[in-house]
Amino acid sequence: MGFKFQGFDFLHLDSSFTEDELLVRKTTRDFVEDKIVPIIEECFRDGRFPRELVSQMGQLGFFGANLQGYGCAGMSNVEYGLVMQELERGDSGLRSFVSVQSALVMYPIYTFGSDEQKNTWLPALATGEKIGCFGLTEPGFGSNPGGMTTTARKSDDEYILDGEKMWITSGSIADVAIIWAKVDDEDDRVRGFLVETDRPGFTAHDVHGKWSLRASVTSGLTLQDVHVPAANLLPSTGGLKSPLMCLNQARYGISWGAIGAAMSCYDTALQYAKMRKQFRGQPIASHQLIQEKLVWMASEISKAQLLSLHVGRLKDAGKVGHQHISLTKRNNVWMALESARISRDILGANGITDDYPCMRHMMNLESVNTYEGTHDIHTLILGQHLTGIPAY
Numbered sequence: 001m002g003f004k005f006q007g008f009d010f011l012h013l014d015s016s017f018t019e020d021e022l023l024v025r026k027t028t029r030d031f032v033e034d035k036i037v038p039i040i041e042e043c044f045r046d047g048r049f050p051r052e053l054v055s056q057m058g059q060l061g062f063f064g065a066n067l068q069g070y071g072c073a074g075m076s077n078v079e080y081g082l083v084m085q086e087l088e089r090g091d092s093g094l095r096s097f098v099s100v101q102s103a104l105v106m107y108p109i110y111t112f113g114s115d116e117q118k119n120t121w122l123p124a125l126a127t128g129e130k131i132g133c134f135g136l137t138e139p140g141f142g143s144n145p146g147g148m149t150t151t152a153r154k155s156d157d158e159y160i161l162d163g164e165k166m167w168i169t170s171g172s173i174a175d176v177a178i179i180w181a182k183v184d185d186e187d188d189r190v191r192g193f194l195v196e197t198d199r200p201g202f203t204a205h206d207v208h209g210k211w212s213l214r215a216s217v218t219s220g221l222t223l224q225d226v227h228v229p230a231a232n233l234l235p236s237t238g239g240l241k242s243p244l245m246c247l248n249q250a251r252y253g254i255s256w257g258a259i260g261a262a263m264s265c266y267d268t269a270l271q272y273a274k275m276r277k278q279f280r281g282q283p284i285a286s287h288q289l290i291q292e293k294l295v296w297m298a299s300e301i302s303k304a305q306l307l308s309l310h311v312g313r314l315k316d317a318g319k320v321g322h323q324h325i326s327l328t329k330r331n332n333v334w335m336a337l338e339s340a341r342i343s344r345d346i347l348g349a350n351g352i353t354d355d356y357p358c359m360r361h362m363m364n365l366e367s368v369n370t371y372e373g374t375h376d377i378h379t380l381i382l383g384q385h386l387t388g389i390p391a392y
């Protein structure tokens with residue numbers, strides 16, 4: 001069954017958004033309501049990414065939404081954040097697809113690419129005609145990507161890449177992979193390469209048996225003697241800072257996305273609690289313990305909304321630091337995961353079924369808690385910022 005989403009604006013924050021921002025939110029919310037909500041439980045159950053929605057999302061300007069030119073929508077960072085929020089209200093898997101395409105594939109091409117690379121790839125990625133993935137994590141190196149063992153060796157006017165990447169969103173459906181590798185003759189400096197996925201020696205295999213992000217493709221990549229022209233090097237990449245800049249963009253979007261998942265869980269729990277009767281024919285919403293849970297969620301979601309809006313405005317003003325984004329990702333994903341668990345609890349036995357979105361959000365958010373810097377890695381990033389002492 002499920003309930004029609006009512007939105008959540010306890011603090012009257014809508015008055016802080018511009019008309020354009022509210023329009024972007026409405027457009028995305030309508031898309032989620034019409035196209036994602038009706039199919040998402042089935043996609044999740046079947047472990048299927050709804051690829052048929054890619055070109056529609058492209059038409060709506062969701063890919064590379066906060067980039068300028070090349071067919072991108074040129075949205076502000078707050079507008080982009082609202083797109084992420086609404087998409088994740090539908091499902092974290094759909095939001096993950098858009099995050100990867102935008103922040104982890106289009107952003108590095110836009111920021112580190114040559115004019116030729118930008119002209120070749122960005123318009124096709126903006127429409128969704130082409131799909132991209134981002135290969136940083138390896139089987140042995142997740143939180144510590146600097147340890148990566150993937151290499152790129154220069155030979156005349158080519159690079160030859162060898163290595164393994166793991167947990168790569170959209171890996172097996174991508175036309176192009178941004179592969180991060182240590183370059184042999186540059187003292188193992190990390191650089192980014194555009195690797196067309198039909199090159200000999202490039203293979204992708206999907207991860208099966210996931211209980212999380214089931215409506216998203218997650219793959220392992222093998223690069224065995226993959227030859228790419230020297231022109232496929234992203235020329236302005238240099239060192240681990242380059243992929244970390246991409247992660248910063250993605251984490252910003254995730255911090256908004258998590259609010260969407262939490263809003264969905266809260267809204268479901270509130271409507272359910274007012275309808276479900278236990279003891280003396282009273283709705284469970286009349287019990288103090290249930291009210292305390294609803295109040296916790298409402299408070300935390302409101303605080304997260306304020307945080308993201310503020311950080312979004314800082315980003316639009318060019319004043320945001322990576323530490324602000326770490327704090328927001330860490331806080332908002334934590335509160336969303338807690339909200340999902342609490343709302344699942346309020347729904348009782350019904351909460352474990354896919355008649356309601358709470359448990360799907362909960363399982364999805366376990367991945368969101370882990371990827372793009374785990375909760376604890378963001379604690380360490382913030383600890384280092386505050387003390388000046390790295391404690392990894």
Ligand SMILES: Cc1cc2nc3c(=O)[nH]c(=O)nc-3n(C[C@H](O)[C@H](O)[C@H](O)COP(=O)(O)OP(=O)(O)OC[C@H]3O[C@@H](n4cnc5c(N)ncnc54)[C@H](O)[C@@H]3O)c2cc1C
Pocket residue numbers: 100134135136137141142143144166167168169170213218367370371372373374375376377391392
């Ligand atoms: C669904 C999904 C999609 C993903 N998509 C992508 C993608 O598109 N591209 C990509 O490159 N990667 C992707 N990832 C990988 C993701 O970024 C990594 O999983 C993440 O960085 C954590 O690495 P790990 O899983 O190896 O965990 P580990 O690094 O092994 O960490 C395991 C645990 O140890 C803790 N830990 C690690 N180091 C420390 C420390 N110094 N101090 C205290 N605790 C520590 C962590 O917090 C965590 O709790 C994806 C992951 C998932 C689950």
